[in-house]
Amino acid sequence: MDWNETRVLITGGGGYIASHLIEEMLKRGARVRALVKYNSRSDIGNLEYVGKNPNLEIVHGDLRDPFKVKAALEDIEFVFHLAASISIPYSYESPGDVLLNNVQSTLNVLENVRNADVTGLVHTSSSEVYGTAEYVPIDAKHPLKAQSPYAASKIACDKLVESYVCSYDINATTVRPFNTFGPRQSTRAVIPAISVQALSRKRIFIGDKRPTRDFVYVKDTVKGFVLAGERMKKVKGKIVVLATGEEITIGDLAKKIVMLANSKSELVFDAQRVRPAQSEVQRLCGDSSLARKELGWKPGYSLDQGLKATIEWLGDYLHKYNPDIYAV
Secondary structure, three states, X not given: OOOOOOEEXXXXXXXXXXXXXXXXXXXXXXXXXXXXXXXXXXOOHHHHHOOOOOOEEEEEEOOOOHHHHHHHOOOOOEEEEOOOOOOHHHHHHOHHHHHHHHHHHHHHHHHHHHOOOOOEEEEEOOHHHHOOOOOOOEOOOXXXXXXXXXXXXXXXXXXXXXXXXXXXXXXXXXXXXXXXXXXXXXXXXXXXXXXXXXXXXXXXXEOOOOOXXXXXXXXXXXXXXXXXHHOHHHHOOOEEEEOOOOOEEHHHHXXXXXXXXXOOXXXXXXXXXXXXXXXXXXXXXXXXXXXXXXXXXXXXXXXXXXXXXXXXXXXXXXXXXOOOOOOO
């Protein structure tokens, strides 16, 4: 698929992954409409780092409004659906908000896509839907387990996409990135949370250091989205796992960040950063063999390379972050 002059809708346009995807689409000549959730400040989130481009149209609205979704899809040829409430700690506090937002938004996108002249839809999942690994590396056949309300909402969204492929034969695939990280990410995620503290404090507050994660640099995740869209026929109705196949404990990750940041900060345990015992996902390590086979995708960045780029960016934009606040 040639993206040049293709009219693309990207939901969740203010998010950090979406902002990188938008940049990539613009580089490829696509005409991008970014849907950003409305707020009274007209805040465009991470799109502030993208800059003005004649091929970028920013629209404000709420995906829970089916009329807004229909309007956003006017003249659109392809959709990348990234919008979601993504905070796990917030899902403990407001499970209803997270569930209703994620499920209703995805339903409205699907329903309008099937009634529009859209050639394809790439839907965004999360490795959190697996819960603690029953075996590694985790592939698309691994059982799903909702260990948080957020994970439950994403399982529901993924199954909605599956149902629309089976029931209405829409061209859609679900991309399931493992823990994506990189520039512009908020401190509600572990890597920027540790990095910002390492760059600005003598102490780094951290939760449970034992869980393992499989971290994917944002540019590699974006590459996976692009390839899934280009080769939709090969992955229609499938789950595309994007993972490195390598895992690291949060404790070892923190030590690595401290070293790469040339920091002398001390790691200090903080109980408020610990998930409820049965909700903590203890181990995640993914199998991206389908993505490699069908899309020709593979990670281009090592963990160290990605961390160096992320820490450097955070250092340049440290004024945008408040290390004294635990971001939920």
